[in-house]
Amino acid sequence: MNVNILNPFIRAAQETLRAEMQEDPQREDLRLENGAYETDEVTILISLIGTVEGTVFFSMSAQTAIQLASALMGETFSELDRLAQSGVAELGNVIAGRASMGLAQAGLHANISTPSVILGKGASIATLEYTRLVVPLLTSLGRLTIHLALRENSLPR
Amino acid sequence: MPKLLVVDDAEFLRVRLTRMLTAEGFEVFQAENGLKAVAAYQEHHPQVVLMDITMPEMDGLAALKEIMTLDPQARVVMLTALGQESVVLEAVKSGAKDFVVKPFEHERVMKAIGKLLP
Numbered sequence: 076m077n078v079n080i081l082n083p084f085i086r087a088a089q090e091t092l093r094a095e096m097q098e099d100p101q102r103e104d105l106r107l108e109n110g111a112y113e114t115d116e117v118t119i120l121i122s123l124i125g126t127v128e129g130t131v132f133f134s135m136s137a138q139t140a141i142q143l144a145s146a147l148m149g150e151t152f153s154e155l156d157r158l159a160q161s162g163v164a165e166l167g168n169v170i171a172g173r174a175s176m177g178l179a180q181a182g183l184h185a186n187i188s189t190p191s192v193i194l195g196k197g198a199s200i201a202t203l204e205y206t207r208l209v210v211p212l213l214t215s216l217g218r219l220t221i222h223l224a225l226r227e228n229s230l231p232r
Numbered sequence: 233m234p235k236l237l238v239v240d241d242a243e244f245l246r247v248r249l250t251r252m253l254t255a256e257g258f259e260v261f262q263a264e265n266g267l268k269a270v271a272a273y274q275e276h277h278p279q280v281v282l283m284d285i286t287m288p289e290m291d292g293l294a295a296l297k298e299i300m301t302l303d304p305q306a307r308v309v310m311l312t313a314l315g316q317e318s319v320v321l322e323a324v325k326s327g328a329k330d331f332v333v334k335p336f337e338h339e340r341v342m343k344a345i346g347k348l349l350p
Contacts, residue, residue, distance in 0.1 A: 091335070094335065144244075148244070148247075157243065158243055158244055161242050161243040164244070165245060168313065169313070169334060169335050172313040172334070189286065
């Protein structure tokens with residue numbers, strides 16, 4: 076995967092976590108995965124359409140999602156209720172939005188979809204011919220793993 | 233107590249903004265899409281509207297235009313995500329008084345509201 080696609084997402088995630096919850100995430104080793112994406116306990120799914128297209132998954136445990144939502148809201152959630160789900164969805168939305176700006180600076184264009192929240196571990200989501208670049212980010216609130224199933228198109232849609 | 237209307241389809245953002253603004257002494261009403269925003273505007277006559285852009289049913293731009301038709305003196309601040317600059321430009325041409333980029337900074341939100349209140 077082109078670094079012009081990868082770097083905006085890493086930078087956007089780091090900047091967002093820093094600005095929103097004073098976290099300084101440590102990037103763990105990147106890896107490439109083929110085959111279907113298998114969900115963790117909580118997944119935020121966002122689609123991109125444009126000169127960069129595909130799907131981004133933000134994957135985490137339920138406990139991490141609760142911790143992230145609590146940090147965002149400034150209050151403690153005891154469960155991943157609808158409001159907490161909306162919070163982690165918004166976190167994915169902001170990271171993807173910020174990444175789209177980084178893509179634009181690299182001459183790439185992508186419209187992002189509204190986020191969907193998938194609850195439940197072990198479901199398979201086929202990304203078909205898209206290889207996924209997996210970016211684990213470790214924070215004090217838990218691990219947020221970003222799966223980038225994206226590719227660059229030669230022609231804008 | 234000045235009245236505000238917060239319009240966003242993301243419940244988390246509505247609640248977060250409402251708590252922030254209520255703590256600042258405002259009476260805050262909420263709507264989850266443009267259609268409900270227009271109805272809430274007619275019912276409550278808020279001094280300032282904080283309006284998201286991308287929403288189901290009726291988006292923020294269409295709701296802005298409806299509200300400006302109902303009340304040309306309406307004071308609407310658009311809530312935008314990064315990458316929505318072209319929509320913001322159209323919103324300003326359609327009567328939006330300001331815009332605030334998500335994620336929200338408390339000071340930026342208060343400054344935008346403060347500029348519009350008499």
